Amino acid sequence: xxxxxxxxxxxxSLANLVVAYFFVTGAFxxxxxxxxxxxxxxxxxxxxxxxxxxxxxxxxxxxxxLTSASETA
Amino acid sequence: xxxxxxxxxxVGLVLAGIGVASALGQAGSGAQPWGNExxxxxxxxxxxxxxxxxxxxxxxxxANTYGAKVRSDGAVRRWSPGTxxxxxxxxxxxxxxxxxxxxxxxxxxxxxNLPIPLYLFYRVHYIGAAIVLFAVVAFVSxxxxxxxxxxxxxxxxxxxxxxxxxxxxxxxxxxxYAKLLRIDLGQPRPPMGKFTFYEKVVxxxxxxILLALITVTGLxxxxxxxxxxxxxxxxxxxxxxxxxxxxxxxxxxxxxxxxFPRWSLMxxxxxxxxxxxxxxxxxxxxxxxxxxxxxxxxxxDT
Numbered sequence: 107x108x109x110x111x112x113x114x115x116x117x118x119s120l121a122n123l124v125v126a127y128f129f130v131t132g133a134f135x136x137x138x139x140x141x142x143x144x145x146x147x148x149x150x151x152x153x154x155x156x157x158x159x160x161x162x163x164x165x166x167x168x169x170x171x172l173t174s175a176s177e178t179a
Numbered sequence: 180x181x182x183x184x185x186x187x188x189x190v191g192l193v194l195a196g197i198g199v200a201s202a203l204g205q206a207g208s209g210a211q212p213w214g215n216e217x218x219x220x221x222x223x224x225x226x227x228x229x230x231x232x233x234x235x236x237x238x239x240x241x242a243n244t245y246g247a248k249v250r251s252d253g254a255v256r257r258w259s260p261g262t263x264x265x266x267x268x269x270x271x272x273x274x275x276x277x278x279x280x281x282x283x284x285x286x287x288x289x290x291x292n293l294p295i296p297l298y299l300f301y302r303v304h305y306i307g308a309a310i311v312l313f314a315v316v317a318f319v320s321x322x323x324x325x326x327x328x329x330x331x332x333x334x335x336x337x338x339x340x341x342x343x344x345x346x347x348x349x350x351x352x353x354x355x356y357a358k359l360l361r362i363d364l365g366q367p368r369p370p371m372g373k374f375t376f377y378e379k380v381v382x383x384x385x386x387x388i389l390l391a392l393i394t395v396t397g398l399x400x401x402x403x404x405x406x407x408x409x410x411x412x413x414x415x416x417x418x419x420x421x422x423x424x425x426x427x428x429x430x431x432x433x434x435x436x437x438x439f440p441r442w443s444l445m446x447x448x449x450x451x452x453x454x455x456x457x458x459x460x461x462x463x464x465x466x467x468x469x470x471x472x473x474x475x476x477x478x479x480d481t
Contacts, residue, residue, distance in 0.1 A: 125428070132285070138288060150288070163432070164432050
């Protein structure tokens with residue numbers, strides 16, 4: 107069960123890393139600057155960085171769970 | 180009391196069914212000049228009072244499952260079955276509402292259209308939002324009925340909780356956190372109750388604020404075709420709704436990061452029971468963060 111939860115957590119982390127990538131790249135697109143303004147660009151950048159950071163933290167925990175599960179198996 | 184609660188749930192379910200069916204019937208009659216998105220918006224907002232009423236009734240039923248219990252093997256019931264049910268309903272709502280809301284936002288930013296029509300994303304988003312609102316109202320009703328405040332920090336208790344949280348943080352963060360909040364780490368580590376300090380200081384307040392923000396702003400956005408909403412208020416609600424969505428995405432990652440390695444917490448939110456943490460739990464969570472994460476000092480469940 108722990109292994110399944112860890113795998114699902116990894117999938118969720120990866121999906122969030124993709125979202126973070128779109129946030130960060132979206133912050134530097136000229137269209138965003140023209141349509142949404144600087145505040146939206148800063149928000150996208152900050153949001154993207156935070157999502158990526160927490161997704162990496164979750165992925166790290168999931169990898170730890172996977173390795174400890176295989177050690178006990 | 181339980182029979183009355185079941186009766187109210189049955190009545191609430193029937194009324195919710197009638198309410199949703201009549202809203203769907205009106206939208207699907209062909210008599211209204213609404214597009215798909217607007218039609219779904221009206222179904223959502225008109226069905227909402229029935230869904231919320233049903234949530235209140237379910238909260239009453241959930242309250243019937245409240246009460247402290249200890250198993251013969253020493254395991255303590257950490258969450259009532261009602262709380263566990265509400266938690267998973269809320270999870271289902273987020274699973275539906277978060278990705279679809281994120282796509283509505285990102286699709287606009289990236290200027291990308293998928294082969295799937297956008298109104299279908301909105302439709303799933305509305306279903307998810309209705310489930311979230313149902314769960315929120317059920318929890319409010321449950322807390323009202325049980326009077327349970329075990330996750331709240333009482334007056335004059337903040338100092339002890341902030342100190343306790345310091346000891347649950349990784350050592351690399353502890354010093355900076357203590358300096359920022361002027362916490363004297365020379366004081367002894369305070370004893371933890373049924374819940375970890377992180378759950379009481381960080382988890383409950385942040386989830387409560389974010390849920391309140393996303394539901395209020397979402398209701399303003401969804402209700403704008405029924406009740407006139409000033410432009411500035413609508414802009415503010417839309418901005419805060421997106422901000423709350425992003426914050427929930429981050430908070431959810433943090434929530435999973437915190438609970439996954441503390442397997443006893445994962446067991447408790449599935450089975451309601453808190454058993455002694457295993458050696459792997461202790462190794463995986465406590466040694467890294469300095470928290471026992473067991474929190475099974477007894478008392479009522481939540």
